[in-house]
Amino acid sequence: MSLMAFLGSAAGALYRERRYSEAQMQAVQARRLSALLQHARAHTALGEERLGHLDLDAVDLTRVPTITKQLLTERFDHSVAHGVPSLAEVMAFTAARDQVGHQLKDEFICATTSGTTGRVGYFVTDKRAWAALNGALFARILRHRLIPREVLRFSPMRRYRMAMAVATGGHFITRLVSTFQPLLARGMMTMEAFSITEPIEATVEKLNRYQPHYLHSYPTYLEMLARVQLEGALQIDPEFISLGSEPVSALARATIQRAFPNAEISETYGATECLPMANQCRHGRLHANTDLCVLEPVDADGQPVPVGVPSEKVLVTNLLNRAQPLIRYELMDSVTVLDEPCPCGAALPVIRVEGRSDDTFFLADHEGRFHAYPPVPFEVLFLDLRGLEQYQLVHEAQNHLHIRVVTGPGADVAAVKAELLQRFRRYFAQNHLAECVRLDVSVVPTLEREATGHKLRQVFSKVPRPVAA
Ligand SMILES: [Zn+2]
Missing domain, CATH: 3.30.300.30 (ANL, C-terminal domain)
Known part of the structure; x- marks a missing residue:
């Protein structure tokens, strides 16, 4: 685990959102995009094929072909940088349950997802990008709490207890996030993963014992936990709840807030392909992390949609991952860019997301x-x-x-x-x-x-x- 990359990225993410103007933020994005494209062209077969003819210093991203999960899986070995494991190696590695939480060749984080298409996909992230993406994600989730007055309430003697109620059995992205435990344990936090596939009674008992300050899970699972809390079996009092991986219904959010009245609730829009695409600020608005990714809301034909119009799908470019550069990768979420300033002052555009919604x-x-x-x-x-x-x-x-x-x-x-x-x-x-x-x-x-x-x-x-x- 690259501690410096994690902390450096967290500090950078906080600094930029507090200090940067829109122009400065756009400059960061442009610089990172150019570096990503140069890398992809030099080190991946797919990049050479798709970017060979472009001027990468002033690139018009819309001239780069988009890529779907199906195509990415078919051409996996061409999509990864030289020296990165092949699809066969990644599949063998992710099939082994005892390897969850480990890195392939001590260098690569491998994740599987079914995502919005019902098709299983395989993704590889290099450990440096992984640390940077996670550092930025934590910084953006806990944004205004990362100030001395808040942080000093905790110490190595009185640690901040984080609970991740996630799918722990497979190489699921949220489970992989909790592999930061060894790193955090050196500081002022502990993090524990709670399996959502275990019987609920067992999870409730463990949460009651652990008494988390911070709780992360899927909205549908948290809604269920909220009901158990309202019924009295679950008795925890988190001060912060983060939700991700699924859309949050108004009913779910209201139930969660009623069950955990002292908790501040923050939603994250992320995917296995790019962990921190957007985070909610304390004013309840979702800000796109334009310094970590490029999001292009497009219509069914792949044409950009104007501000204020819900898109049919969204193309994401992960600006940090070098092991498997994802450029204009298609996600089946509807994203609307809103033209409204937010009182928090972050120079990050406000968006609304409607993702895949599955039923309880x-x-x-x-x-x-x-x-x-x-x-x-x-x-x-x-x-x-x-x-x-x-x-x-x-x-x-x-x-x-x-x-x-x-x-x-x-x-x-x-x-x-x-x-x-x-x-x-x-x-x-x-x-x-x-x-x-x-x-x-x-x-x-x-x-x-x-x-x-x-x-x-x-x-x-x-x-x-x-x-x-
Ligand atoms: Zn805001």
């Missing part, structure tokens, strides 16, 4: 009692499954789930089905649902998208929410 399922146990099952733990069950390319999980009728999968060429279809059934049955057994849920798995040629836009509803319910839940 309300399933009845064998006594007919309803429990809430947020989407992310289900999504984890689809990860690192050989032969599986895309999936969709639908709550068709009360306690009847239907999985649709697309398998890759040459996949052992029977083995994919058997593995999925086994993983789901194990999850049900651990979460009050043994013998309570009907589960079908079908293999289909393609998954249907919604009529509007390109968004795939990946985990969704056709069942109305029970009145009691």
Whole structure:
């Protein structure tokens, strides 16, 4: 772990947002973009092919072809810099559960995601960029709390306790963030990861013992924790809650705030492809981190949309990662750039994001009692499954789930089905649902998208929410 890169990046991110003008911020972006493109052209086959003809000192980014997850996976070995592990090596590494939290060849952070397309993707970040992205992310999340009066409340004797309630089993990006534990432990913080796939009772007990000052999770999972807190089983009093990886509904946010009245709530817009794309300031506005990435909101044809208009998708360029330069990478989120100044004064544009929204399922146990099952733990069950390319999980009728999968060429279809059934049955057994849920798995040629836009509803319910839940 590069401590200097982490701290340097955190300090830089704070300084720029407090001191820089818009012009200065744009200059940082332009400089970093030019350096990224030079690097990509010199060190990756894909960069040479796509950027060879361009003047990279004054580049018009719209002349660079965009890239999708599918294309990136197909051309993975051309997308990474020379000396970076191949797709075969990364797949083998991420398939090994005992390697979670480790770096491949002591140098590369590997993450898998299903993201907004239902397709599993593989991403590699070099450890220097990883440290810098995380440093900036922490600085931007905790932005106005990183002042002496706040920081001095804590010491190596009285540490700031951070809790990450995330998917701990796989090479999931949020789990990888919590691998900063060894680094933070040297300072004034401790960080612990709490598994969202464990039975909720176990997680609640551990959180009660840990009593976090800071709690991070997915909005749907935090909404469930909020309900458990309101019912009395969970008894924690965090002063800061950060939410990410999913859109936050107004109801979820209100429930979380009611359950944790002393907590300041901050939303993060990030993806495996680029961890800190935008963060919320204390005025509740989401600021794009234009010094860490380039975000281009575009329409269905890839043309830029004007300020104030919601985009169909967004192209992201990660300005720091050198192991696998991601340039104009397509994400299926709708981003609107808002033309409104924020009282916080940061020279970072205010945006609104509508991402993929997955449903929480309300399933009845064998006594007919309803429990809430947020989407992310289900999504984890689809990860690192050989032969599986895309999936969709639908709550068709009360306690009847239907999985649709697309398998890759040459996949052992029977083995994919058997593995999925086994993983789901194990999850049900651990979460009050043994013998309570009907589960079908079908293999289909393609998954249907919604009529509007390109968004795939990946985990969704056709069942109305029970009145009691
Ligand atoms: Zn602001």
